[in-house]
Amino acid sequence: MDEIKDLLAQSGIPQFYVKLGLGILCSFLLTFYTIPTVVKISRRKNLMDEPGARSSHLRKIPNLGGISIFYSLAVCASIFAFELFDLYKFLFASLVILLYIGVMDDIVVMRAYKKLFAQIIVTSLMVIGSDVRIRSFFGLFGVYELNYFFSVAISIFTFIVLINAFNLIDGIDGLAGGYSILCSAMFGISYYRLGEYNYPLVVLSGVIIGSVIGFLYFNLSNYRHNKIFMGDTGSMILGFLLAFTAICFIDIFIDKQLPEVPRYYLQSAPAIAMAILILPIIDTLNVFLIRIISGRSPLVADKNHIHHSLLMLGLTHRRSTVYILLYYLFIVSVAYFFRHINVNLLLLVIIVLGFVGAYLPKVVLLLRKPV
DSSP states (O other): OHHHHHHHHHHTOOHHHHHHHHHHHHHHHHHHHHHHHHHHHHHHTTOEEOOOTTOSOSSOEEOOHHHHHHHHHHHHHHHHSHHHHHHSTTHHHHHHHHHHHHHHHHHHOOOHHHHHHHHHHHHHIIIIISOOOOOBOTTGGGOOBOOHHHHHHHHHHHHHHHHHHHHHTTTSTTHHHHHHHHHHHHHHHHHHHTOGGGHHHHHHHHHHHHHHHHHHHHHTOSSTTTOOOOHHHHHHHHHHHHHHHHHHHHHHTSOOOOTTSOOOOOTTHHHHHHHHTHHHHHHHHHHHHHHHHTTSOTTSOOSOSHHHHHHHTTOOHHHHHHHHHHHHHHHHHHHHHTTTSOHHHHHHHHHHHHHHHHHHHHHHHHHHSOO
């Protein structure tokens, strides 16, 4: 290792760029070359996702793509962003638990309370064991520094909401994968701009991007025998990692008064993080509100998600995905442009724009119907 570092120093190539480049490349290749094996085994053992009432596909499709995503993330992140596993001792254990729960759910369908119990354990390990938590609201709702117990409770709640919300947007080809790439890219760029202390998080974001790109090649394939879904395994792991990177992003702007840690301050940090993750948050909140108003359980599946509305307009999976991603990129752009205004006002703007995006397809659908 020392010889490699000396060689890089002599060549003038910063070690960070080598780690980032190799992390993206290796994670892509590991996912790309392991998915065909997963597809083959899934078809042979009939480990497939059966079309249901709320499904947007018509044939049985393998749904264990999350295994390949986990494999590439676990290998590449532990090699190229190993500092994170030193700093956050329970990160790898949490990913392994989510892998087990996800695979079990994809194969035999676990009961909701068992999944929730496992998610509480995982998030507690990260929040309490690794101290990954929301410590301040930065003036949001007039609240600044949080006491420890409330901080732990709101952090566990945030993790669980984002894990499950990300799972709910995984309803059409490319949406969950494409959105995770955009979120990782935006968090990664932010970490990069905030200095080398955050470079391991940049590399982790790059590894997520590389891994998901490898998956999307098959998820968006027009050939039925190559197609695969990420399943609950992939969506839970990606949702967990995006929640982790979001909380780390907010935490950067808290002055920990440590000599080796740079000091930054952005009062709108929680609103910016929410803008980046606005799609799963708004989509989940919207469908829950619709179900409650209709007198149904908020946990009963239906076709009231944003992507279902776009499919009803006659759009393909790919077009629906592109339109959704472009609109939510617009929301992030607005949040970034107005990042220095009052955090409460910015959050209100973000939420309003999110709901506008959720109901715009429904309005268009109503206008198209004959009177």
